[in-house]
Amino acid sequence: xxxxxxxxxxxxxxxxxxxxxxxxxxxxxxxxxxxxxxxxxxxxxxxxxxxxxxxxxxxxxxxxxxxxxxxxxxxxxxxxxxxxxxxxxxxxxxxxxxxxxxxxxxxxxxxxxxxxxxxx
Numbered sequence: 001x002x003x004x005x006x007x008x009x010x011x012x013x014x015x016x017x018x019x020x021x022x023x024x025x026x027x028x029x030x031x032x033x034x035x036x037x038x039x040x041x042x043x044x045x046x047x048x049x050x051x052x053x054x055x056x057x058x059x060x061x062x063x064x065x066x067x068x069x070x071x072x073x074x075x076x077x078x079x080x081x082x083x084x085x086x087x088x089x090x091x092x093x094x095x096x097x098x099x100x101x102x103x104x105x106x107x108x109x110x111x112x113x114x115x116x117x118x119x120x
Contacts, residue, residue: 002038002046003031014049018057024091026066026079037067037075 004025008017025031038046043054058075061067068078103113 002043003035006047008047014047015053015056015060018043018047018049018053019060020091020094022057022061022066023087026077027088027091031077031079033077033079035077036073037061037077039074 004021006018006021008014022031031037037058040051040054040058043049043057044051047054058067062069062075066078067075070076099113100110103110
């Protein structure tokens with residue numbers, strides 16, 4: 001079982017979707033520093049993706065500082081204490097874009113949407 005949840009969708013690269021799901025799990029505390037991260041093989045098998053794609057995801061997470069290789073253990077989560085604002089905002093960008101698109105279709109202004117969000 002994977003330590004993050006994901007439902008792969010058409011239209012977005014699989015690696016981007018997995019990266020987003022992992023980042024969300026890290027930012028929300030679903031995964032914590034020191035937790036073991038699944039191997040490339042496990043990711044590949046559980047998500048039914050190619051090992052190349054799984055390897056790409058692990059490398060990108062490692063390069064971003066979210067994972068660290070530990071000899072004899074494998075990959076371990078290394079979450080920064082406080083993720084920066086850019087990373088946190090990036091996590092909600094797809095939903096914001098969808099909201100703005102739907103608001104435009106309903107002829108709502110940005111100001112109206114912001115006012116509504118503040119009232120929630």
